Amino acid sequence: MNLKLITNSQFIIDNSHLKITGSKSESNRLLLLRALFPNISIENISNSDDSEVMQMALRGNEEIIDIHHTGTAMRFLTAFFAVQENRTVTLTGSPRMKERPIKILVEALRQLGAKIEYLENEGFPPIKITGQKLSQSKVSLPASISSQYISALLLIAGKLENGIELTLEGEITSVPYIKMTLALLNDLKIHTSFEENVIKVFPKPEIETKVMTVESDWSSASYFFSIVALAKDGTTITLSSYKENSLQGDSALVEIYKKMGVETHFDGNKMTLVKQSNFKLETLNLDLNSTPDIAQTIVVTCLGLGIGCHLTGLHTLKIKETDRLEALRIELTKLGANISVTNDSLTLVPSNRINPDVKIATYNDHRMAMAFAPLALKEPIIIENAEVVSKSFPDFWNDLKSLGFGISEID
Structure with missing residues (x-):
């Protein structure tokens, strides 16, 4: 199943509330x-x-x-x-x-x-x-x-x-x-x-x-951090059920995405993401040794924002569902990115260029499908073998539709 995603940052349904599956x-x-x-x-x-x-x-x-x-x-x-x-x-x-x-x-x-x-x-x-x-x-x-x-x-x-x-x-x-x-x-x-x-x-x-x-899954939350980062100023999305003091390492998203203009507010088990208007950043430098699963989401967000990034501590990505570093290099290059990878790092050069209607291969990797989806806020994008998201987040495409993403199945 290949899906074409078309939307615009001005048309994301604001103040949406999603319940994310358990970690x-x-x-x-x-x-x-x-x-x-x-x-x-x-x-x-x-x-x-x-x-x-x-x-x-x-x-x-x-x-x-x-x-x-x-x-x-x-x-x-x-x-x-x-x-x-x-x-x-x-x-x-x-x-x-x-x-x-x-x-x-x-x-x-x-x-x-x-x-x-x-x-x-x-x-x-x-x-x-x-x-x-x-x-x-x-x-x-x-x-x-x-x-x-x-x-x-x-x-x-x-x-x-x-x-x-x-x-x-x-x-x-x-x-x-x-x-x-x-x-x-x-x-x-x-x-x-x-x-x-x-x-x-x-x-x-x-x-x-x-x-x-079980607390809801922070890795799954990462895609909504990315959506808010790429949306218009003031956009809010509320997610549940999350703890401010989480056991999950990917809760580092709160501080990482603050650098990319997303503020996070907790109220009980609800977490509200808000896009700020004063975002300024040229290059994001991070050691993701403790949180490698969010690397794909972060680098794609950086591309969508037109900023660069240098991510290290990524050696375990080479033995995941696919070689995620090589997969990122190939797919981001299709989109027009200037990207280089080593055995444990990734560097993206700042650019405002994103090629439209690119087909993103997913390599039987759920995170490739979900990490690239938010780019539809900038340009139409096609996700190949989109059903792979069921590995960790079966409701992902329905949740995106509820936010206002235009999603259609194509050959």
Whole structure:
């Protein structure tokens, strides 16, 4: 499904109120914890494909589980099934998933005593996991890896008889996501500590009955920050349900978009975005080591505003649903941008030029589709394979229509 988006910053429906689905990151962590501790109940679970895949995998009894494009599920479920005694499972996925590395997590689990085999290529899915009791507790990992590897280990740690003592070697990537995992464990009274580069999770065989409510997804909110930034002065959009003191690292959007003319106001669980009239900025310089998932949204916003940006800390983007840095370079160049990328950075030169009616390839990557959509406020744009947004935000196109975006399906 290809969609053509046509709108204008003067015609965005002002004072709109949208309820965004629960955080995919929080939902998937809590779904795994509920599988380990069944007396947890969860409210406001994400309706994303990723969370649906997690729920189906955790509910079922299949010997072969296909998680399709869901990287979070591959990592979290690898750890989960490693501790499911007397069960053998094969985890597989899409062709792209079979290109995404899993070796570091597998080696860490093997340090703890797990039995995991590669079925095709060394270091990559599919993998065969023979669940068993893990009695070892000390493990070390490179600190620069995806935080999902680290969180996968932390989530199962409470069920291990000796817990886990995890040493991270080097500079840590995506600290907010690690802290999110630890905060959720702490909410369940699973004791943890995080001092310097050592994380400890102490054993907790059982927990008390607990209702956990998932906050709405900040990564999904990023596209509305972008829309407000590109809209006329005074435009407001209200989103719920959000916390001013969020566990989610992407809540850094508040301070980042303030630099791009968007003020954020909180009232209870509602967050209102307001476009300011005094915005002045030539180049945005950011280290996104802790929040790489919002890089695509930010660089596209900068293009729409006619400003430049230099974004660093992006090394994990190369092993996402696609090589996001290369995908950004290709698609932004189509739009007329002067952009360069390295293995961990991106530089956009300021320009007021945006080519109209460009077809944006999405590379089976939900964030490519959603990050480029707000540019319709500046020029008509075509999003190819637009249905890919269901991975994290199935309601995205309907929400844009409710804001006044003209959206039509084309060949």
